[in-house]
Amino acid sequence: MQIKLSKLSPFNRLRKPSRIERNPKLKYSLILAVLLIAPYLLTFGVEFIQRRSIHDTLNWMTVHSNLLNLNVLIDFLIVVFVYCLLGSLIPSLAVTSLLLVLGSLISYFKIKLIGVPFFPWDLKMNKEVVDILPLVMNASMLRYIVVLVVFIGLIFLMRLLLPRFSLPLITRISVGLVSLLLLYLFAIKIPPVKWLMQKSQVSNILWNQQQNYSLNGQSLAFMMNLQNSKMPTPDGYSEASIKAIADKLSTQSLTASAKVGGSIPATTKKPNVIFVMNEAFWDPTLMTNVTFSEDPVPTIHQLQKETTSGYMLSPQIGGGTSNVEFEVLTGDSVSFLPNGAIAYQQYIHKPLPSLASYFSGQGYKSLALHSYVSYFYNRENVYKYLGFESFKSSENFINPEIKGGFIADDEFSRNLIEEVDKTEDPMFIYGITMQNHGSYEGKTRYSNLPIKVKGNFTPAAQQLIDNYTQGAHDADHGLKLLIDHFKQSAEPTVIVFYGDHLPMLGFDYDVFHQSGFVQSGKPEEWSLEEIKKMHSVPFVMWSNMDLPNKSFPIMSNSFLGAYVLDALNLKMPAPFAANFEVSRKVPGLISNLVIDADQKLYAEVPEKDKAVVEQYKQLQYDELFGKKYLADFIDQDYLNKGPNPKYNVEFKK
Structure with missing residues (x-):
């Protein structure tokens, strides 16, 4: 050379x-x-x-x-x-x-x-x-x-x-x-x-x-x-294996009313179904070595006493909001994807059935509402594939109130109310807030911090928890605005409120470590109980209808949709019906933690539950990457539904 x-x-x-x-x-x-x-x-x-x-x-x-x-x-x-x-x-x-x-x-x-x-x-x-x-x-x-x-x-x-x-x-x-x-x-x-x-x-x-x-x-x-980035085919995946699952779902009655397929009775006044996923919302009072001058989340604490509530097991900590959306909307689990994968970015490039397409098929207007830019996590395209009719992002908020550097949670709630009030059809809304997004540094993020937080914190960590507490308090108030409005509304309405993940409070989880919430700032040193705590976010389900109240010690995000459909006595599409069955045996499922029906913790799926989890994995592969065999045997309308032809026409004018 x-x-x-x-x-x-x-x-x-x-x-x-x-x-x-x-x-x-x-x-x-x-x-x-x-x-x-x-x-x-x-x-x-x-x-x-x-x-x-x-x-x-x-x-x-x-x-x-x-x-x-x-x-x-x-x-x-x-x-x-x-x-x-x-x-x-x-x-x-x-x-x-x-x-x-x-x-x-x-x-x-x-x-x-x-x-x-x-x-x-x-x-x-x-x-x-x-x-x-x-x-x-x-x-x-x-x-x-x-x-x-x-x-x-x-x-x-x-x-x-x-x-x-x-x-x-x-x-x-x-x-x-x-x-x-x-x-x-x-x-x-x-x-x-x-x-x-x-x-x-x-x-x-x-x-x-x-x-x-x-x-x-x-x-x-x-x-x-x-x-x-390319998913391997699960062992045993075939047309015959999916047909066997479909046959089981076709004959299985999960509850008195929640059978596979079907629709909402025409004689029933259809309730608005509103999901509010509040950015990084968590209950800071769970830190036992920390005191607050007043309750930062009084609405949540009151609802935990009066309504259906519990804790959701999030696959994320500090980020990855779209993965939580993916789990809730589709019923699929990121536990079966490569660790660290972003489903919205990598895998959703074609129509995928979801709660949005399900409710659209029941005569609902399905709306995604997010107080941030539309391109983030490719939402502007993903929501089309998930079957939403409209997507209102921050670009469509008019002179919004800003707090903490982002559109305020109160402003988000006002926009949500406006969308419901101006729409004649019942609405399915999936809402994502932004005000409480990290980072929580800076003495000027909020002009006033009325809630005083005391704990054994360094000055840097003290600033983080002070700012975060104010954001959580404002999130709680945003929820109160929604409830106060729909208490007076003649429209039957259900609101499901939860956080997507615990907040990003410093390098090496400083605030959580210094407060004693976890004993180490290194995740590899956490016990199974600490992993559970760091992935558990509170959720509440409020309604102005007469619904039974339940308490859930833990529930994976991917099972939330099935539980909401069951609570409303709605007939489940096949994937959610399958999820409901899995959740009875394994209510908590993320990549590094499995929680069984007896609330026992495992680092991996125990032998007794492997069969039902493997069925779950095969159905997800079939839907996302496989031959879509399930649609040949059951629920063809739901599983084959394409994008809404009117997608986002109203907000692109």
């Missing part, structure tokens, strides 16, 4: 050609040495960011030398590809360093904030990242960014001291394509790659991606997750 020396830079023109420049063999040796050494240095830097300790990083590199070499191989291929793309060695090293180090920083902060690392599908969230960045930017993150910029700048300065080692065009094209092909083959894991990974004792820990990245290294774990 012949290495050419490009025209000298202005700096180099002022001096005599160096020994390197006069000796092609030396130049070749130098470039080869750089290409071999740089990936080791990059791998060290990437892993040091994650582990925050030179000792721990070197220990991982020596104990897991096999995994180190796989990470180095991936980084080497990336360096070579970028080199062939740009044609200059030093700038290529700078660009590659920027990409890998930036990815490591993103992963570090994601783990600190919400407990999950950087995934390939996060790259699809370019607009969302721009919006989220100001919310999580703080002094610590700024320091890292400054160091990164200085580091990359120093690499670029080396260009003034060293010549530009360029390659012939044909060599760049051929070597670049080979490196790209090898990266692709690594991602899809062809047999030789599988053999290499088995030989290197790679463990792809899908159910715990934080551990997956920590053990295998950032580059290797990220590469393995490229293949995880």
Whole structure:
């Protein structure tokens, strides 16, 4: 391979050609040495960011030398590809360093904030990242960014001291394509790659991606997750297996009125069915070592005494709102998707039956209402596929009240009431608020903090819990506005109110740790009981109709729709009827926690419940990724329903 020396830079023109420049063999040796050494240095830097300790990083590199070499191989291929793309060695090293180090920083902060690392599908969230960045930017993150910029700048300065080692065009094209092909083959894991990974004792820990990245290294774990975007077929999935499930559902009576299929009786006045998923809503009074000058969530506490209520087991902590929507609206579970997956971004690209399409089929107007931008999490497209008739986002709020940096929860409630009052048909509304979104830093987020919170907190953590408590209080008041209005309404109405996940209260779950709510800031050290606490959000179900009151110790989000249909004596579509049956045996189901009917906690599905959970998994695969066999045997109208032809006409005028 012949290495050419490009025209000298202005700096180099002022001096005599160096020994390197006069000796092609030396130049070749130098470039080869750089290409071999740089990936080791990059791998060290990437892993040091994650582990925050030179000792721990070197220990991982020596104990897991096999995994180190796989990470180095991936980084080497990336360096070579970028080199062939740009044609200059030093700038290529700078660009590659920027990409890998930036990815490591993103992963570090994601783990600190919400407990999950950087995934390939996060790259699809370019607009969302721009919006989220100001919310999580703080002094610590700024320091890292400054160091990164200085580091990359120093690499670029080396260009003034060293010549530009360029390659012939044909060599760049051929070597670049080979490196790209090898990266692709690594991602899809062809047999030789599988053999290499088995030989290197790679463990792809899908159910715990934080551990997956920590053990295998950032580059290797990220590469393995490229293949995880495609769902494997569950064992035993076939037309015959789905037909057997359909036959069972066709004959099974779940309650006196909740049978599969059917519709709401024409003689019954149809109630408005309103779901309000309040951003990061949680009850801060659950922290036993913390006191409040007044009850921050009095409406919730009153409703917990008087109405159907309980706790929902969310798959998320601190973020991932759309996954909770996905579970509630479809009845599907993200527990069966790769850990860290974002269903809205990755999997919903065609019609998918949901509560929205179900109620539309019953003569309802189905409306999604969100006090934030329409493109976030691809909602503007996903809601069409889920069968909503309309989607009112923040772009359609007129001169809204702003509080805490976002549209106020009271404003959200006023808009919801307006939509119900102006619509003659009964309404199904899925509402998502925004006011209480993190971050909760800043002394100026709220002009007044009347509720005084006392606990053994650092000043930084105190600021977080003060701001969060005010947001939770305002969320509670927003719910009160809705209830006060519909108490006076002649329209029968049901309101289901809950949070999507616990809030993001500092790095390493600072507030929860300092209050004693959990004994460690590291999720891998949490007990099963602590995992349950960190994933449990309160929910209440209020109605101006005469409905029986029930108490639910725990319920996964994916089962909520079935319980609401059952409470209203509505006949369930097949997937929700199947969910209802699963929930009787396994009411709590997330990737790292299973809760059975006796409220016993397990790290994985116990043997006695594996059959019913496997049935649940097969139905979800059939609906999302498979052949849609179920629609051939049962509930064809619901399962085959396409997008509403009038989707969002009213808000696109």
